[in-house]
Amino acid sequence: MQTQELTSQIKKKSSFLCIGLDVDLNKFPKHLLKEEDPIFAFNKAIIDATHHLCVAYKPNTAFYEAYGLKGWQALEKTISYLNENYPEQFTIADAKRGDIGNTSSMYAKAFFEDLEFDSVTVAPYMGKDSVEPFLEFKDKHTILLALTSNQGAFDFQTKTVDGKPLYQHVLETTKQYKNAEQLMYVVGATKAEYLSEIREIIPNNFLLVPGVGAQGGSLKEVAKYGMNDDVGLLVNSSRGIIYASNDEDFAEASAEKAKDLQQQMHTALDQYFGHAN
Numbered sequence: 001m002q003t004q005e006l007t008s009q010i011k012k013k014s015s016f017l018c019i020g021l022d023v024d025l026n027k028f029p030k031h032l033l034k035e036e037d038p039i040f041a042f043n044k045a046i047i048d049a050t051h052h053l054c055v056a057y058k059p060n061t062a063f064y065e066a067y068g069l070k071g072w073q074a075l076e077k078t079i080s081y082l083n084e085n086y087p088e089q090f091t092i093a094d095a096k097r098g099d100i101g102n103t104s105s106m107y108a109k110a111f112f113e114d115l116e117f118d119s120v121t122v123a124p125y126m127g128k129d130s131v132e133p134f135l136e137f138k139d140k141h142t143i144l145l146a147l148t149s150n151q152g153a154f155d156f157q158t159k160t161v162d163g164k165p166l167y168q169h170v171l172e173t174t175k176q177y178k179n180a181e182q183l184m185y186v187v188g189a190t191k192a193e194y195l196s197e198i199r200e201i202i203p204n205n206f207l208l209v210p211g212v213g214a215q216g217g218s219l220k221e222v223a224k225y226g227m228n229d230d231v232g233l234l235v236n237s238s239r240g241i242i243y244a245s246n247d248e249d250f251a252e253a254s255a256e257k258a259k260d261l262q263q264q265m266h267t268a269l270d271q272y273f274g275h276a277n
């Protein structure tokens with residue numbers, strides 16, 4: 001999917017919500033555990049109940065890898081279900097990969113060609129030859145970790161190196177990479193106060209912003225400092241939406257939480273673009 005299509009979906013739905021499919025059997029409604037594939041059954045119900053309120057889904061692969069072969073098969077079924085039934089959704093494999101060049105090429109093949117995700121998250125710290133293999137795939141997006149939502153982001157990412165914070169080096173260096181227009185960046189909602197500086201360096205790239213909901217980040221602040229003329233934001237919530245209830249009504253409860261965020265996004269879009277969109 002191209003970013004123009006993503007922006008047009010955002011404007012159509014008045015939503016820049018990404019729903020994180022971080023599956024955890026311990027948090028599932030009990031009745032689903034009797035299903036042959038509880039993970040897929042859970043995801044399908046959440047997707048069917050929420051697709052009109054969001055523009056992206058982000059399974060974090062850790063939550064599937066933790067269940068071995070069955071988990072990976074459920075991930076495959078989930079992405080196929082999305083691509084067949086909701087092709088307008090932008091899909092993100094939150095896998096945080098990146099390695100020497102030939103290995104990165106294989107990671108890119110796995111997520112873009114085999115699973116057919118639109119994008120994958122990648123750690124930037126092995127440098128250019130570890131990132132560019134992902135950027136060779138046309139109409140696919142590489143989402144680099146820039147300034148993450150966790151406390152540990154202050155261990156290295158904000159440290160000053162040659163007069164500026166390390167995360168700013170990541171932004172300035174990677175925007176020179178071949179096919180850099182296919183880059184997006186992760187910036188935590190808990191770091192909204194950094195967004196103005198970040199937008200000065202990368203005014204146009206989309207940002208994937210996790211950390212609202214369970215981690216306490218502010219959607220209002222993210223929209224105020226991070227939005228650009230193409231909207232440029234995908235704000236993710238995982239636990240805050242998908243575990244709204246662990247009863248029979250779990251899918252409807254998730255839709256209510258998603259609706260809540262979508263309405264706040266509608267307001268933020270109105271404030272930025274006026275009432276014309």
Ligand SMILES: O=c1ccn([C@@H]2O[C@H](COP(=O)(O)O)[C@@H](O)[C@H]2O)c(=O)[nH]1
Nearest residue numbers: 060148149150188210214215237238239
């Ligand atoms: O900086 C980062 C990068 C990735 N994540 C991931 O996003 C979701 C957040 O889940 P919540 O339940 O909404 O907190 C999860 O998959 C993280 O691994 C992040 O939180 N921060």
